[in-house]
Amino acid sequence: MTDEPTRFDGVSRRTLLKASAVGIGTVGLAGCTGTDADAPEDDPTPASEDAPTPTSEDAPASELDLDTLEADTEFGTLRAERAENSYVGLIDDGRAIGIAFLDDVGVGDDRDVDGEIVVHLYDREELAVLIGAVDAEGTATLESGDLSDFDATVELTVEDDAVSGTATFRGESSAPFTAAAATGIAGVYWAHGTDEESDVRGDWVVLPDGRQWGCACLPPFVSPCCMLGL
Template sequence: MPREYREGTVFVRYILRFLVAVALSALVSAAGAYAEADPLILDLETLQARSEVGVFQAEPVANARVGEVSAELLVAVVVPDVVEAGEDISVYLCDGVGFAQWISGELDAAGEARLGERIGAQVHVRVEDTGDVFGVAQVPGGGPQPFWATAETGDAGLYRAEEEFGGVTHVGGWIVLPDGRQKGDFCCGCIVICFPHCCIFR
């Protein structure tokens, strides 16, 4: 092998390693900046939320049940008017600091549904006779955690906004608990988890 060819190959390898290192450094820096960013707060009077990409105008989602999976993670479940096999049910999970996921599926004859994809959260829900929802959620890197989600009262509930910024559809979601605590985030309209915001599973 000619010396010039070997030297050229080594040079290309060094360049590729340098570019990979720069890209990884940029991702780490972006992750740190995002982690330090203010949470996406929904103004419950105007139903607006300001983000780095623009202003979201939210609307309340009917038939939502809200609750806590943990102190960090909130859940909202949108139940159908009639609980029977084949009816649609949706779940929104959000921690307000980088994880947000929408998952949809269908109820079975027992009023239960197992929702989730190979990437992201897994959720098992059961709609009780009272209309409340019992479930178990498991997010990436964590174990199964049970939760109760109850009917909204006052400002409590699920709020959703869909806006287009820069030609890209963004979906915002906020869960508000009866005690006033809330967590919200927005997602780009893609089908896999992306950075820095988790995305929508449709």
């Protein structure tokens, strides 16, 4: 039986930030469950206090084609690149992690990010993004940013062929992980801009067996991976 995506009664910080926004950017990809691809994109019913707030589970999947490295969005086609150096791994059923240096995912062009990394931590279709610097010993303790779907903390050590550590989800459950240096199709992929919208962004974590999780930063730009464009 396929696990149902975890849902929570509390209002996340990202839900508060997007307030009455009608768009949603985070997309669960192959290997995740609960995406309703048949749901209509536009609901003509006026928003009300009783209307459900859109969540990442309501967004149609935008899978990265690993042959063409393209992903279609309503704002055009994203053309992805693979981070030169990245680490990916499966934590447990439905949870995955991808780690890359910021200057390998198109962020270094805008600001000095020497030695800083970004961690994409997926809990099924929900995403926490953690950004910070690695110290001289190759260690870091990172906390999730404000646009993340849930609170998370990651303690890690970077080595030549792997990153290992512990990920804590929502301040409750902790799990050890080992993310291997990506080879083959595995890795952290990123894309920035389409012909129709220059600020659109996409990020994906792809495992060696082809399973993938991803996030699209689309207007109104409130999904977790939009942090990489701030």
